[in-house]
Amino acid sequence: MRIPLRRQGCSLQMKGSTVRAQSGNTPVLSAEIYVIPLEANRFLVYAPLRHAAFVGNTGIVNLLADLREGRTEECGNDETLEFLRRLEIVDAGPETPPREVFPGEPNPVSVTLFLTTACNLRCAYCYAAAGENKARYMPLDLARRGIDFVVGNALRRGETHFEVNFHGGGEPSRNWPVLTAALAHARGQAEAHGLKLTAYVATNAVFSENQLDWIVAHLDGASVSCDGLPEVHDSNRVTSGGKGSSASVIHSLRRFDAEDFSYGIRMTVTAAAIPRLADSVEYLCANFRPGQIQAEPAYQIGRWAGAPSAETEAFVAAFREARERARGYGRELTFSAARAGTLTNHFCGATQDLFALTPDGSISSCYEVFDESSPRAKTFLYGRSSNESWRFDREKIVFLHRQSVDNRAWCAGCFARWSCGGDCYHKALAIYGEGEFAGTDRCAIIRELTKDQILAHIAEAGGVFWHTPPENAAGGCACVSCGDDKRIPRVPLLI
């Protein structure tokens, strides 16, 4: 079998980068193509920018290779070529890779408020190591200024909507007076200006009864950290007194279901919990009604630095089983960077002007960088609130924008790149620092689960091929922390 060009991971890439003018009836490869071996004489042929894929044999792969190399005299039969034309792989116009443009200074219509670094839990794998340092609390005045800024932007941009998210570094409900007052301010602004407001909280869902009442009455949704089976959850997610928190979380979820309150569940999977993942997902599906369930391997930072990795083949196998169980309940299990069907050159908001405020008034583009003492503060804090205005560091902004997947050499041959978007930049920095990115253990997970999704798309489309207009994922975020994914109900998820 002749297959040309670069090899990376499990795929082979053929780029029909620029479509040449057709002379007569000479067929021309017109798509960026990846060939992913499945089994003997079976290959997944994938054209991400065409949203097209099919399973082919050696003959069709060789035909594509011939086309790529301009050997048109060997170019298959009319029927095969017609099939490839139908998928825009042959003789179509130029492809348009997703490339976000960011003109001028950030003018977001969504603000994330890192309300506090205090937390009522002491989760074993907490990325923020909450509870170990002096807690910081955002003052109401700063929260208001952040809200006013995005309201002003919405009005200037002619938008009809703005968004307020309450997030961590700790548990946002530990700064309850500011959370409730900030939302009241945002609602007042929405009414005064005729704007629609959506407000979410990312939380551990350990609330008092009064807090629960308020949340279901005032917020549009929540992202709840919950690891599934009570014994699995309680092995890591404990109170400051060392007690499991599952009973409180279950109570909150039941209340959310009873009130039809929209929420998603974000599961953190440690190496030890991998064998229980399918049972945990089934437990959640059987007992609760989350709009979304996302499972991510525990990130080895904060209190979990040095812990055994869960970014393994065992995770992929467990995820597949859990996904099947979820489907049995009509639910989808998601993983942040596997999102075949979207097109983007960014993984998350970190490289596209996410506007999050630390308790001390710095502007962060990353959910993991919630205060000035963070090891990555230098990279992700790109501005400050200054008196009544905002100061942005243009150089940092431009640098962050450039961390998109199309600027990363290692990712150039990866079939998942236009949906993965280069994965979590914070994680890449944790591994490689300023050095060149050369892949992570997550890449194998991303590729396996993305491949599953492409095959599922083909199966759903009748089993022969998949070809749909792309959903533009530009501007979306699928944080390994927050999991904010625009394909599914809009509930940001976090650790």
Ligand code: SF4
């Ligand atoms: S980060 Fe994403 S695009 Fe880059 S190599 Fe890994 S899986 Fe592929």
Ligand code: SF4
């Ligand atoms: S995905 Fe990574 S880079 Fe993006 S916001 Fe989350 S931690 Fe930060």
